[in-house]
Amino acid sequence: MPRRHAPRPWYRTRAYRLTRTVVLAFSLVVGGIWWTEDDGRPAGPVAAPAAEPGDAKASPGPPASATPEPRRSPVPTPPPVRTPPPPARRSSPPPPPPQTLPRSKPTDLHIPYLGLKAPLVGLQLDRRRQLTTPPVDKPNLAGWYEGGPSPGEPGTAVMVGHLDTATGPAVFAGLSTLTPGRLVEARRADGRTAVYAVDAVRVYEKAHFPSQEVYGARKRPELRLITCGGTYDRKTGYQSNVVVFAHLTQTRGPSRPA
Numbered sequence: 001m002p003r004r005h006a007p008r009p010w011y012r013t014r015a016y017r018l019t020r021t022v023v024l025a026f027s028l029v030v031g032g033i034w035w036t037e038d039d040g041r042p043a044g045p046v047a048a049p050a051a052e053p054g055d056a057k058a059s060p061g062p063p064a065s066a067t068p069e070p071r072r073s074p075v076p077t078p079p080p081v082r083t084p085p086p087p088a089r090r091s092s093p094p095p096p097p098p099q100t101l102p103r104s105k106p107t108d109l110h111i112p113y114l115g116l117k118a119p120l121v122g123l124q125l126d127r128r129r130q131l132t133t134p135p136v137d138k139p140n141l142a143g144w145y146e147g148g149p150s151p152g153e154p155g156t157a158v159m160v161g162h163l164d165t166a167t168g169p170a171v172f173a174g175l176s177t178l179t180p181g182r183l184v185e186a187r188r189a190d191g192r193t194a195v196y197a198v199d200a201v202r203v204y205e206k207a208h209f210p211s212q213e214v215y216g217a218r219k220r221p222e223l224r225l226i227t228c229g230g231t232y233d234r235k236t237g238y239q240s241n242v243v244v245f246a247h248l249t250q251t252r253g254p255s256r257p258a
Helices: 014-036 211-215
Strands: 106-111 116-123 142-145 155-161 183-188 193-205 221-233 237-252
Touching: 106 155, 116 155, 155 211, 183 221, 183 237, 193 221, 211 221
Parallel strands: 116 142, 155 221
Antiparallel strands: 106 116, 106 183, 142 155, 183 193, 193 237, 221 237
16 A cells, blocks of 8 residues: 655645745834834934025024034134334435536546547637637547636536548547446646536537537536537538537546656
8 A cells, every 4th residue: 555645744834934934024124114213203304394484583493403513712813914114215415516626728538438538739719709620630639628618617618529530530530429427537737637427419510500508608517529420511521510518527636646
């Protein structure tokens, strides 16, 4: 006779296993929901209700569970650093005018910028009351008008020289290249030197030469250096004159013997 199988125990049946699986799943779901709840309120912060229009008291505040931010003591602002104003500069008084010199015949002229060193000869006016010039055959000579002040005296001292001759450049060939501030030295027979500073260099047509502006009397010691300039004509010569205006800036005493 065939052998009958013994019946399975209840805890090994399919119905028991299915029931157990459903109960465990339900317990996990219920336990998870319970774990996420905190006495009926969500874990996150609750947003404050929006204020109704016209209600000034309904202003949103911090959440009930939020920790108030500690107050920070204000940092004192340092006072601005005041820099004392710089001391006012005292304008130095202008240097006193150079001492004028008594009359003395000039002996030679020196212009360092031009490298010029020229002996001086005395000049007079001709019959037409015009100033004469140094001899043409001696182009390296310059002339001083003896009827006017000597260098260093108050007034306008006048010196004249040729621009060129038939043989080439003469003593005042570079006179028009002088600029304001250049020095002109006139050495005198008494051993003293009158030093002038150039103020301006101007060119005048001989037909409209401003005699008063050039030769007019001045209270301070001044100097005029005059030569030819402008265009040249074989019959009438140069059509203009170059005039250097200068004033006395200092005087030097006689050099002591070695």
